[in-house]
Amino acid sequence: MSERFFPDGMPQPLADSTTLPFWEAAAEHRLVVQRCTPCGHTRLPPAPVCPACRSTESDWQEVPGRGEVYTYTAVHRPMAAGQDLPFLIAVIALEDAGGVRIISNLVDVDPDAVEIGMPVELAWEDMSPDLAVPRFRPCAGT
Amino acid sequence: MSQRKAHIVGVGETPYARWGKIGDVTEHALACQAILRAVEDAGLDMDDVDGLASFAEDRNEATFLAAELGLPALRFANMVWLPGGGGGCAAVGNAAMAVETGQAEVVVVYRSLCQGQFFRFGSGGVDASAAPDPAPPTVQAANSLMLASVGFVMPYGLLMAAAAYALPTRRHMHLYGTTSEQLGMLAVTFREHASRNPRAVMGGRPLTLADHQASPMIADPHRLFDCCLESDGACAVVVTTEERARDLAKRPVEILASEQGAPQGYGFGPFSNANVADEIYATGGTEELANRLWGKAGVGPSDMDVAQIYDHFTGCVLMQLEDYGFCKRGEGGPFIESGALSWHGGSLPTNTHGGSLSEAYIHGLNHVVEGVRALRGESTSPVEGAETCLVTSGACVPSSAIVLGRR
Numbered sequence: 445m446s447e448r449f450f451p452d453g454m455p456q457p458l459a460d461s462t463t464l465p466f467w468e469a470a471a472e473h474r475l476v477v478q479r480c481t482p483c484g485h486t487r488l489p490p491a492p493v494c495p496a497c498r499s500t501e502s503d504w505q506e507v508p509g510r511g512e513v514y515t516y517t518a519v520h521r522p523m524a525a526g527q528d529l530p531f532l533i534a535v536i537a538l539e540d541a542g543g544v545r546i547i548s549n550l551v552d553v554d555p556d557a558v559e560i561g562m563p564v565e566l567a568w569e570d571m572s573p574d575l576a577v578p579r580f581r582p583c584a585g586t
Numbered sequence: 587m588s589q590r591k592a593h594i595v596g597v598g599e600t601p602y603a604r605w606g607k608i609g610d611v612t613e614h615a616l617a618c619q620a621i622l623r624a625v626e627d628a629g630l631d632m633d634d635v636d637g638l639a640s641f642a643e644d645r646n647e648a649t650f651l652a653a654e655l656g657l658p659a660l661r662f663a664n665m666v667w668l669p670g671g672g673g674g675c676a677a678v679g680n681a682a683m684a685v686e687t688g689q690a691e692v693v694v695v696y697r698s699l700c701q702g703q704f705f706r707f708g709s710g711g712v713d714a715s716a717a718p719d720p721a722p723p724t725v726q727a728a729n730s731l732m733l734a735s736v737g738f739v740m741p742y743g744l745l746m747a748a749a750a751y752a753l754p755t756r757r758h759m760h761l762y763g764t765t766s767e768q769l770g771m772l773a774v775t776f777r778e779h780a781s782r783n784p785r786a787v788m789g790g791r792p793l794t795l796a797d798h799q800a801s802p803m804i805a806d807p808h809r810l811f812d813c814c815l816e817s818d819g820a821c822a823v824v825v826t827t828e829e830r831a832r833d834l835a836k837r838p839v840e841i842l843a844s845e846q847g848a849p850q851g852y853g854f855g856p857f858s859n860a861n862v863a864d865e866i867y868a869t870g871g872t873e874e875l876a877n878r879l880w881g882k883a884g885v886g887p888s889d890m891d892v893a894q895i896y897d898h899f900t901g902c903v904l905m906q907l908e909d910y911g912f913c914k915r916g917e918g919g920p921f922i923e924s925g926a927l928s929w930h931g932g933s934l935p936t937n938t939h940g941g942s943l944s945e946a947y948i949h950g951l952n953h954v955v956e957g958v959r960a961l962r963g964e965s966t967s968p969v970e971g972a973e974t975c976l977v978t979s980g981a982c983v984p985s986s987a988i989v990l991g992r993r
Contacts, residue, residue, distance in 0.1 A: 458728035458737030489738040517752035518806040522714040523743035535860040545860040560760040571723035
């Protein structure tokens with residue numbers, strides 16, 4: 445198991461047949477975005493139709509898991525019992541992912557040190573044997 | 587067509603209270619009270635009402651209300667899809683479409699909220715005091731994309747509105763240098779308006795900029811006083827045709843134009859999707875809607891005598907002021923600092939009732955009520971000779987707006 449950042453009682457992801465492959469890949473510590481097979485447009489959250497070309501054909505593209513902070517908030521109210529406050533929610537502009545942004549958390553960083561544009565990288569958190577959640581931390585050396 | 591042009595002819599509300607303070611009357615009963623009062627205000631009889639309209643997630647179904655209120659016939663029962671408070675003006679717009687196309691003659695738009703009787707919005711629906719040793723986390727099965735999309739924010743704890751709307755506001759601050767003090771001035775101005783309004787929940791609680799700056803952080807940059815109230819109460823407005831409006835009790839207010847919708851890829855705004863175009867991320871998402879609205883109304887932002895802008899959070903007001911063209915993109919902060927929003931001498935007196943920040947949080951239908959009062963000369967913070975008023979609904983999510991006018 446990985447280092448833990450959030451308590452077990454955090455709200456759990458919901459998945460349907462369209463989105464489950466994202467969480468199956470996450471359990472293997474692979475961050476994927478959905479990629480339209482005909483036109484290559486990438487999207488997240490996963491959805492049944494490509495909004496660019498309307499194709500229903502798609503596959504999954506693993507992305508490096510680096511990016512930069514697009515925006516963020518430090519939340520001072522708990523979402524689960526025993527949670528450390530404040531906790532950080534951020535939008536991360538992912539690198540080499542076709543321009544996709546992902547909503548996630550920032551960990552291992554002082555909330556006052558967070559800046560828009562800050563480079564970040566994946567920090568997987570194994571919540572259980574079935575569930576790994578992609579969070580982000582400042583890139584080493586920054 | 588002009589004979590059927592839609593007008594608002596009646597407004598009504600129940601007393602407003604802090605969330606959970608109305609426990610002895612059901613949310614449904616409050617809806618009935620607000621509807622009865624609005625129809626009485628119009629000088630109409632309940633037997634004249636043949637349509638009911640509300641907006642997303644309303645727990646009080648029109649069909650049941652129609653039976654309880656003894657309506658002779660229900661010809662139009664409508665609820666807008668836009669989430670949360672985004673659809674208030676759209677519900678009024680749909681009522682206008684119904685009367686203008688002859689589907690109904692008199693439509694009442696209503697909203698009733700009793701958060702104490704259901705879940706408290708500010709909590710995000712989460713009970714953080716729940717058992718500290720829950721079952722091992724896993725992936726839950728859902729059966730719709732709507733849920734699955736929310737599923738992509740849940741594991742990160744993004745369920746509270748104060749956090750979701752903080753995201754575009756924080757980026758606006760980064761891009762344009764918008765400050766917490768500018769947001770605070772907006773809250774202070776609306777509180778001043780509330781202090782003149784006996785219906786306002788926070789009417790007796792003066793607020794200074796120092797109070798705002800000292801208030802607890804909820805979700806940075808949102809301090810407590812950047813966040814709207816959580817309220818119990820109900821209100822309603824009555825829409826009918828110009829022909830019918832002519833001989834009623836109060837001066838009718840014309841619905842010059844209404845618009846509803848969302849830009850491409852918007853979904854539920856920052857709750858569901860971080861992938862809208864960069865140009866619209868740090869906005870209220872209502873610029874296109876505003877342009878359509880002004881085009882249809884035949885008037886523009888400089889023609890507005892007063893405005894009621896949906897104020898779930900201060901930053902969302904600031905971004906809407908830019909979207910609707912009252913100032914340029916990025917200049918919302920200085921616009922607020924100029925005192926523009928004050929009822930007394932401001933260039934755009936805004937939320938003259940105190941808004942959701944200080945009157946009550948009734949998903950913004952109380953902003954429509956106030957827009958009508960402002961043009962009737964009945965506002966407690968009156969703008970002399972006001973003939974035009976913009977009313978908007980919840981922005982940074984799919985939204986709607988109306989332009990009101992009096993002739």
